[in-house]
Amino acid sequence: MTEERFSATGRGSTLMLVDDDPDDLWIFGHLLQRACPWPDRFTLVKAVDGVQALARVEAAVAAKSPLPDLILLDMNMPGLSGLDVLRMMRASAALADTPILILSTASNREAADEALRHGADAVITKPDSMHSIAELASTIFRTWLGNRPPLHRDPHRASA
Structure with missing residues (x-):
């Protein structure tokens, strides 16, 4: 697995993980790698x-x-919240079709509904165990990335 940059090859899948907690970044990254x-x-x-x-x-x-x-x-980050970032990402034509999954530590229905209204594809309560995170990682590849590496979309290239 390559980390910290977008794939330069244009092949494979790229997943962006945004979290202010370094432990969550490491754990989710590690378990995503293992599930891939x-x-x-x-x-x-x-x-x-x-x-x-x-x-x-x-x-x-x-x-x-x-x-x-x-x-x-x-969802819960200092400075720009996940909802703020979601709104900005959804305002970008380049990310219009990119699935964005919100991770939240609390199951707050009102916040989840607001995220969905602003373009989140799903709101998921952050798993609280390594086993649950591993299950979520597997589900991401099975459900959201189709269990196969898609070719990267290039929004700058005209369709043939």
């Missing part, structure tokens, strides 16, 4: 906050590089 059915074609991009996540996407758009195939976004 094609680790040699998987790129994990980590961002420690919303500002860094938006900057990484902006840099990829400017460089005409592949964008993430899926974004896991923590």
Whole structure:
């Protein structure tokens, strides 16, 4: 697995993980790597906050590089909240079709509904055990990434 950059090859899947908790970044990253059915074609991009996540996407758009195939976004972060970042990402045409899954430590129905109204594809209560995180990681590959590495979408290339 490659970390900390978008895939330069344009092949495989790229997942962006945004969380201000370094332990969560490590645990989720490690278990996503273990759950990936094609680790040699998987790129994990980590961002420690919303500002860094938006900057990484902006840099990829400017460089005409592949964008993430899926974004896991923590809801509760200092500074820009997950909801703030979600709104900004959904305002970007480049991320219009990118699944964004919100991770929240609390199951707050009102906050979940607001995230869904602003374009989240799902709101998931953060798992509280390694086993539950591993199950979520497997579900992400099975459900959201289709258990196969898609070719990266290039929003800068015209469709044939």
